[in-house]
Every structure is written in structure tokens, then in C-alpha cells.
Amino acid sequence: MNRHPLVGWLLLAPSLLLLGGLVLFPILYNFWLSLHDKHAFMPVQNFVGLKHYVYFAGDPEFWSSVRYGTIYAGGTLILQLVLGVGAALLLNEAFRGRNILRGVVLFPYMIPTIVAVILWKWLLNDSYGLVNHVLVTVGLVRAPVAWLGKDHIMTSLIVMSVWQFFPFVVVTYLARLQTIPPELYEAAKVDGATAWRRFLHVTLPQTYNVLFVIVLLRSIFMFTKFDTVWLMAGEGGVSRYVRTLPVYAYSRSFTYLQAGMGATLAVLMFLLLLAATVVYFRAFRNDEAAA
Amino acid sequence: VRRRLALYGAGLLLLVIGAFPLAWMLSTALKPSGEIFATPPTLVPRAVTLENFHRLFQETNFLTYFGNSVGVALATVVLTLAVSSMGAYGLTRFAFAGRERVAGLILMTYMFAPIMIIIPFYILVKQLGLVNTRLALVLSYTTFCLPFCLWLLRSFFQSIPLELEEAALVDGADLRRAVWHVVLPLALPGIIAAGIFTFILAWNDFLFALVLVTSEELKTLPVGVNDLFNATIVDWGMIMAAGVVITVPTIGLFVAVQRYLIQGWGAGGVKG
Numbered sequence: 001m002n003r004h005p006l007v008g009w010l011l012l013a014p015s016l017l018l019l020g021g022l023v024l025f026p027i028l029y030n031f032w033l034s035l036h037d038k039h040a041f042m043p044v045q046n047f048v049g050l051k052h053y054v055y056f057a058g059d060p061e062f063w064s065s066v067r068y069g070t071i072y073a074g075g076t077l078i079l080q081l082v083l084g085v086g087a088a089l090l091l092n093e094a095f096r097g098r099n100i101l102r103g104v105v106l107f108p109y110m111i112p113t114i115v116a117v118i119l120w121k122w123l124l125n126d127s128y129g130l131v132n133h134v135l136v137t138v139g140l141v142r143a144p145v146a147w148l149g150k151d152h153i154m155t156s157l158i159v160m161s162v163w164q165f166f167p168f169v170v171v172t173y174l175a176r177l178q179t180i181p182p183e184l185y186e187a188a189k190v191d192g193a194t195a196w197r198r199f200l201h202v203t204l205p206q207t208y209n210v211l212f213v214i215v216l217l218r219s220i221f222m223f224t225k226f227d228t229v230w231l232m233a234g235e236g237g238v239s240r241y242v243r244t245l246p247v248y249a250y251s252r253s254f255t256y257l258q259a260g261m262g263a264t265l266a267v268l269m270f271l272l273l274l275a276a277t278v279v280y281f282r283a284f285r286n287d288e289a290a291a
Numbered sequence: 292v293r294r295r296l297a298l299y300g301a302g303l304l305l306l307v308i309g310a311f312p313l314a315w316m317l318s319t320a321l322k323p324s325g326e327i328f329a330t331p332p333t334l335v336p337r338a339v340t341l342e343n344f345h346r347l348f349q350e351t352n353f354l355t356y357f358g359n360s361v362g363v364a365l366a367t368v369v370l371t372l373a374v375s376s377m378g379a380y381g382l383t384r385f386a387f388a389g390r391e392r393v394a395g396l397i398l399m400t401y402m403f404a405p406i407m408i409i410i411p412f413y414i415l416v417k418q419l420g421l422v423n424t425r426l427a428l429v430l431s432y433t434t435f436c437l438p439f440c441l442w443l444l445r446s447f448f449q450s451i452p453l454e455l456e457e458a459a460l461v462d463g464a465d466l467r468r469a470v471w472h473v474v475l476p477l478a479l480p481g482i483i484a485a486g487i488f489t490f491i492l493a494w495n496d497f498l499f500a501l502v503l504v505t506s507e508e509l510k511t512l513p514v515g516v517n518d519l520f521n522a523t524i525v526d527w528g529m530i531m532a533a534g535v536v537i538t539v540p541t542i543g544l545f546v547a548v549q550r551y552l553i554q555g556w557g558a559g560g561v562k563g
Contacts, residue, residue: 113495234521
């Protein structure tokens with residue numbers, strides 16, 4: 001029978017070629033670029049060693065982008081977790097219409113970012129937006145709020161991003177919830193545990209590992225999120241109140257055409273994530289908990 | 292009874308969070324321009340009209356963008372499924388040294404967000420002479436879908452008993468036919484899930500489309516619609532109509548094959 005290892009490699013070859021050529025090679029090339037002065041379009045390039053790294057260490061804009069990125073990633077992470085876990089717990093209960101709701105709740109995650117952004121810009125519009133209309137009518141604010149102005153743009157961006165990405169938490173958390181043996185809950189009920197204590201002492205320990213992964217992935221995805229942030233605030237005006245690291249790297253490379261500096265920011269982004277990941281594993285990895 | 296009420300109340304709230312913004316988009320898209328800015332706003336349009344869609348199709352390049360998006364997304368799905376099912380089959384059914392390490396390495400590439408390599412990626416594509424081509428988009432999307440699809444399909448192939456395949460071989464089929472008639476049909480839920488995932492990623496992508504394509508006639512929907520949005524004073528009715536038209540294929544596909552998708556997601560996780 002034709003199970004020669006060579007055939008296995010041959011079948012894998014197209015995948016490896018694409019991943020090697022279009023992911024691994026660019027990663028290495030990116031590192032090399034970060035050591036050079038390079039224009040994004042012109043062929044000129046000069047080796048400058050660690051010059052860019054030294055430059056960014058003293059660049060207030062770099063540090064502010066790290067700060068904004070952390071606020072954005074942290075804020076969206078916490079709210080996504082609360083909303084996503086809450087929704088998953090609800091969708092794990094039996095009630096009529098549950099299956100439809102399980103589908104509908106994924107809609108925000110499926111639609112293109114551009115749609116989510118124009119939709120929220122319309123909802124939050126200062127003169128005609130529905131949100132302001134409701135807030136004014138109910139009496140929570142006296143005059144319409146400039147949600148997309150500099151004072152509130154970060155809040156609006158976070159709210160909009162939570163809406164767009166919380167379904168990820170719902171799907172992954174719900175998948176794990178469904179595999180918890182019902183006997184565990186029955187035993188807890190017999191012991192007279194309240195719903196809150198059942199959540200604390202049965203659900204949470206059972207789902208510790210999936211939460212560990214969700215927090216890890218969501219943090220990485222939010223910290224490297226480009227399109228949502230860029231589309232929400234653009235590059236001029238109010239954008240400097242939400243200029244996260246990915247947006248800063250993009251404008252260095254494609255607006256100021258400093259490919260070398262852009263590449264340096266990408267390396268710094270990677271190093272920051274790597275450091276955070278190592279700390280996170282040290283602090284929260286729990287090998288004994290149920291998978 | 293109180294518990295029931297709480298459940299349905301929370302369910303209703305979740306329904307509003309998930310669906311209301313999209314319903315509002317549809318409602319705005321169907322309103323005549325006068326009603327769009329009316330106070331108090333009407334939730335259901337008093338006078339339903341298709342004039343926003345008409346303007347979108349007649350006065351902008353929207354249909355060109357739409358055609359480009361469909362072409363790029365479908366080509367990406369075909370290429371990704373071909374490459375990843377071959378690769379996943381190779382990873383499951385052939386024993387070779389370093390197999391697990393290769394699989395692990397593939398998963399690792401999944402951790403790199405496109406923004407972290409977009410600069411060298413752009414320079415590379417430029418040197419290959421592929422800037423401003425649909426091929427560049429198809430290759431980018433295929434590459435970024437591959438790790439997920441390979442892992443997803445691998446887990447599906449692993450769950451198919453080798454004996455079924457061997458039985459077909461004993462019956463005189465060659466390996467290619469055994470795979471085509473036995474393995475692939477059994478892995479269909481996984482293949483569909485991988486296909487939908489790929490389609491949605493290609494359909495929704497903004498970054499690659501922004502960087503790799505600049506000419507008007509090659510633009511895909513996300514970049515094209517962003518241009519429309521930034522062009523002049525925002526024509527909200529028309530922009531919401533554009534939003535509706537972009538959203539329909541994604542949600543339509545999703546609803547059509549939802550059960551396969553949930554199964555696939557459970558097996559592999561999602562990204563974004």
C-alpha cells in the first residue's frame with residue numbers, strides 16, 4: 001500500500017510552501033528590516049543596527065501607543081469576558097428559542113468590521129444617532145453627547161469592539177460548559193448550594209482551563225487589532241486619542257513610508273506580547289485542573 | 292416561574308444586543324432620506340423604499356467591489372480547501388519523522404497577527420510583481436486560513452477509522468479513489484466549516500485589501516465601502532444599504548450551515 005513517508009511530505013508541500021514563504025519568511029525579513037533604514041517603496045536601505053529601537057525607547061508616541069493599546073485590550077477583554085460568559089451561561093440553560101438565539105448571538109462576530117464600524121458610527125452620531133436620542137429622551141443626558149469626539153472616542157471604541165467580539169467568548173465557553181457532567185451540579189444541589197455558589201464551586205473550576213485560553217487569545221487578538229481601531233478613528237483628528245500600537249506601526253510604514261521603523265514597531269509588539277505571555281503562563285497556568 | 296421570567300428576560304436582552312443594531316441598519320437602509328433624520332426616529336420604516344439601494348448600485352462602483360469580493364472569496368475557498376485537505380491528509384495518514392513538530396509549528400504561525408508582518412509581506416508581494424492583483428489577495432487569505440483549516444481537518448480525518456479506507460482499498464479502489472469516495476464525504480462537516488471560515492475571513496478582510504490593492508477596479512467591498520463612507524458628506528441611507536448587502540452573504544451562509552459550523556468551531560477554535 002502506498003503510505004510512503006515521501007507522499008506525506010508531498011501532500012504537505014503546498015501548505016508548507018505557503019506558510020514558509022508568506023509567514024515564516026516575512027517574520028525573519030521583518031526582523032532584518034528593523035535593523036535598517038528603508039523606504040516603503042524605494043529600494044534604498046541602510047544598515048543602522050539598533051538605532052530604531054533606541055529611538056522608540058525615547059519616543060513619547062510609542063509609549064502612548066502602548067498605553068492606549070493596553071487600555072483598549074484590557075477594557076475590551078474584561079467586558080467581553082463578563083458579557084460572553086454571562087451569555088454562555090444563559091444559552092446553556094433550557095428554554096424555548098434557545099437554538100435561534102445561539103445563532104443570532106454570533107451575528108456581530110460574523111459581519112465585516114467595516115459594517116460594524118459604520119453601523120456604530122450611525123448609532124453614535126451626535127446629531128441623528130439613536131443612542132443620543134434615547135439618552136436625551138430618557139433624561140440621562142441633557143444634550144447629545146459627541147461620542148466620537150476626543151473625550152469619548154476610547155469608550156465608544158471599547159463598547160463597539162466588545163459588541164463585535166464577545167460572541168467568540170460565548171462560542172468557546174459554551175462548548176466547554178456543555179461537557180460538564182450534570183451529576184456535579186446535582187450533587188451540589190443536594191448539598192443545598194445556591195446558584196451563585198454552584199457557579200463558583202462547580203462551573204468556574206471546571207472551566208478554568210478554557211478561560212485561561214480565552215483570556216490569552218483575546219488579549220493577543222485585541223492588542224494586535226488593527227482594522228476596528230483604524231476604521232473607527234482614521235488617521236487624523238481624533239485618532240491620536242486611540243492610537244494603539246498596531247495603528248502606530250501602520251502609519252509609520254504606510255503613511256510616513258518608514259518601513260524600517262514600522263518593522264521595528266512590529267518586533268516590539270511581538271516582544272511585548274511574548275513577555276506578557278510568559279508572565280501570564282507563570283502566574284495562571286494550572287496543570288492540575290481538569291482540561 | 293420567577294426563574295422562567297428571568298431566563299426569558301435575559302434572553303430578550305441578549306437578542307436585542309445581538310440583533311438590534313443590525314435591524315436598525317436594515318431599517319435605515321429601507322427609509323426614504325427624509326425619514327432617516329426624523330425625530331422621533333421610527334423603528335419600522337413608515338414608507339419602505341429601495342431608493343438607497345438603487346443609488347448605491349447606480350451611482351457608485353459598489354457592484355464592481357461586490358464582484359471582486361465574490362471572486363476573491365470563492366477562489367480563496369477553493370484553493371484553501373484543496374491545499375489544506377491535502378496537507379491534513381498527509382499529516383494524519385502518513386507516518387514520518389517530525390510530523391508532530393511540523394503540526395505544532397503550523398499552529399504557531401497562527402499566533403502571528405497580519406499587522407505584525409504586513410510590512411515585509413507588502414515588500415515581498417511587491418518584489419514578486421503581485422501588488423494590485425487579485426492573486427495577491429487570494430494567496431494572503433489562503434495562507435492565513437491554512438493553520439486553522441489544517442488543524443480542523445486533521446482532527447476530522449483522525450476521527451475517521453482507517454479501516455474504512457483500507458476496506459475500499461481491498462475492494463480494489465486505488466488510494467485516490469478511496470480518499471475521494473470514502474474519506475472526504477465522511478469529513479464533509481469539517482470541510483464545510485473550513486470553507487465557511489475561509490469565506491468569511493476573505494470576505495471581511497480589510498488590512499490586506501487596503502495595503503495590497505490600490506486601483507479602483509480591483510478593490511474589494513470593505514475598502515471600497517470605506518472609501519464611499521469617507522468620500523463626501525455621509526449618505527447614511529446609502530451606506531446602510533451597502534452594509535446590508537455586504538452582510539447578507541455572510542449571515543446567509545452561516546444560517547444555511549450553522550450546525551456544521553458549531554461542530555467545526557468546537558474542534559478548532561476561531562480567530563479574530
